Amino acid sequence: MSWGDVWVNGDKVRPGIDATGPRAPWIPAGVISSEERAFVEATQLLRRTRDSHTRAVEFDLQLTSTAVSKERSGTGKAVVGFEPDGLWLAVDVTPPGSLAEEARFVVFKQRVHVVAGARRAAERGTTGRARATIPLRGRARSRESPLEWGHGPARD
Numbered sequence: 001m002s003w004g005d006v007w008v009n010g011d012k013v014r015p016g017i018d019a020t021g022p023r024a025p026w027i028p029a030g031v032i033s034s035e036e037r038a039f040v041e042a043t044q045l046l047r048r049t050r051d052s053h054t055r056a057v058e059f060d061l062q063l064t065s066t067a068v069s070k071e072r073s074g075t076g077k078a079v080v081g082f083e084p085d086g087l088w089l090a091v092d093v094t095p096p097g098s099l100a101e102e103a104r105f106v107v108f109k110q111r112v113h114v115v116a117g118a119r120r121a122a123e124r125g126t127t128g129r130a131r132a133t134i135p136l137r138g139r140a141r142s143r144e145s146p147l148e149w150g151h152g153p154a155r156d
Helices: 037-048
Strands: 005-009 027-031 056-063 068-071 080-083 088-092 105-108 132-139 147-149
Touching: 005 080, 027 068, 037 056, 037 147, 068 132
Parallel strands: 068 080
Antiparallel strands: 005 027, 005 088, 027 056, 056 132, 088 105, 105 147
16 A cells, blocks of 8 residues: 555445555555645645635546446446445555554545546546546535545544
């Protein structure tokens, strides 16, 4: 596991994350590139403040798993999709070079959905191992952050 690794889950209730990170029923989905400025800024706000938060986070998921897709599969295969209901999403934000016991994860408070319109070229920043790039948006209720800490060391 490393910074930017993403896991998803389609259960009705968001599953927890333990000290070792997301485990089943979480599904490894892909990565967020280190260039995803909006996501990084939102996690920094989460880390520093409690009164002022970003209410929406948009980012590109570089999909690497065949078990996850943009749309739900109607073929009966075990594939989860972001449309129409969205998925729970967890992201590894552990600083590079950290020890395993210093692992940090953020999770979205609400299900994450595909961005309705094209906000930028999806190919930008795509790695060679990505199967597809999906633009996603996580939102928050008013006056809340869309993100919260999963499991990790105590925060300031």
